[in-house]
Amino acid sequence: MNRVLLVEDDEAVRAVLALVLERAGWQVESVSDADAAEVRFAERPTDVVLSDLVMPGKGAMELLRALRQCDPRLAFVVMSGYLSDERFRDALQAGACDCLAKPCEADDLVLALDRALLLRASINTVAHLPGEHAIVVNLPASLTQRTAVLSQVDITAQAGGFDLRRNRILLALDEAFSNAVIHGASSDDTQSIEVRASFSQHGGVISVSDPGPGFDPAIAEIAKQASHRRRGLYLIRAACDDARWIGRGNVCQMIFRQPAADEGRAIQLAGEALRMEAKPSRRMRTSSSTKLMAERGRRSDGQ
Numbered sequence: 001m002n003r004v005l006l007v008e009d010d011e012a013v014r015a016v017l018a019l020v021l022e023r024a025g026w027q028v029e030s031v032s033d034a035d036a037a038e039v040r041f042a043e044r045p046t047d048v049v050l051s052d053l054v055m056p057g058k059g060a061m062e063l064l065r066a067l068r069q070c071d072p073r074l075a076f077v078v079m080s081g082y083l084s085d086e087r088f089r090d091a092l093q094a095g096a097c098d099c100l101a102k103p104c105e106a107d108d109l110v111l112a113l114d115r116a117l118l119l120r121a122s123i124n125t126v127a128h129l130p131g132e133h134a135i136v137v138n139l140p141a142s143l144t145q146r147t148a149v150l151s152q153v154d155i156t157a158q159a160g161g162f163d164l165r166r167n168r169i170l171l172a173l174d175e176a177f178s179n180a181v182i183h184g185a186s187s188d189d190t191q192s193i194e195v196r197a198s199f200s201q202h203g204g205v206i207s208v209s210d211p212g213p214g215f216d217p218a219i220a221e222i223a224k225q226a227s228h229r230r231r232g233l234y235l236i237r238a239a240c241d242d243a244r245w246i247g248r249g250n251v252c253q254m255i256f257r258q259p260a261a262d263e264g265r266a267i268q269l270a271g272e273a274l275r276m277e278a279k280p281s282r283r284m285r286t287s288s289s290t291k292l293m294a295e296r297g298r299r300s301d302g303q
Contacts, residue, residue, distance in 0.1 A: 002117060003027045003044075007037045007051035007063065008079075013102075017050070017109070024110045034058035038066055045071060048116050050109075053080035053091065053099075061094045068095065075116035079104065089238055092168050098235075119170050122150035132200035133159040138192045141185030141210070145193075149177055153197045153206065160199025165256060169204070172239035175232065176208040176252040184210025184250055204256035214249030 008014040
């Protein structure tokens with residue numbers, strides 16, 4: 001059974017989140033703040049940490065830096081009731097695997113943790129080598145191929161000098177590959193998905209092509225709206241430096257700039273920016289708690 005450390009200062013929300021995750025098959029360790037999370041993680045390390053972004057005392061980004069000292073491969077997912085576009089991108093820049101807007105649907109929550117676990121399993125350690133590093137793979141249109149493609153692209157990205165951006169690269173690739181399988185190939189594993197990846201000192205490009213009819217690229221503009229709830233196309237755009245859909249709309253091309261020499265410092269500043277942001281004076285927890293409580297009641301009635 002996979003284990004998650006849940007860090008949430010709202011007691012009602014914490015209880016319902018724990019219930020939802022336990023019903024999804026997760027073993028949940030729950031604490032109310034970052035200090036308690038550090039102690040609990042030292043005693044009982046988990047594969048994934050799910051944390052509220054801004055809490056009294058230390059915030060999620062400070063907790064992330066502290067726990068990554070213990071486990072560099074730790075998968076870390078952030079939640080926030082005040083999730084702006086800038087905060088979303090800062091969280092990814094600071095090293096989070098994913099960022100969820102609260103209140104979140106139970107399915108989105110479970111999917112984010114499953115993805116975080118997959119990204120953790122896909123991470124390799126490879127030295128940076130000069131020159132261009134590229135791969136082309138054709139895989140059956142099946143979600144069981146996600147780990148294989150993520151691992152191969154992760155090795156290529158690191159060799160090309162993109163170690164500091166690997167979580168963003170893998171997050172965008174997983175979303176694009178999953179979309180290609182589900183929507184482009186209708187999960188028909190007799191069809192194939194092509195993934196091309198190239199990384200060098202000039203930048204990185206990943207293209208994911210599916211056999212489907214494609215879609216109107218104008219639909220991708222919807223992903224720029226904050227109301228899109230940061231899933232799907234929005235998530236790809238947020239994780240990449242640029243993203244476009246070409247061909248008949250069935251080729252997703254994701255572009256990543258070469259990390260700057262001071263990107264490590266930039267990542268630290270992104271985390272500090274999130275920590276320094278003051279919470280609104282009024283904590284709008286009511287809608288989140290109410291929705292989650294309603295979800296618990298609905299599921300209980302269905303048993």
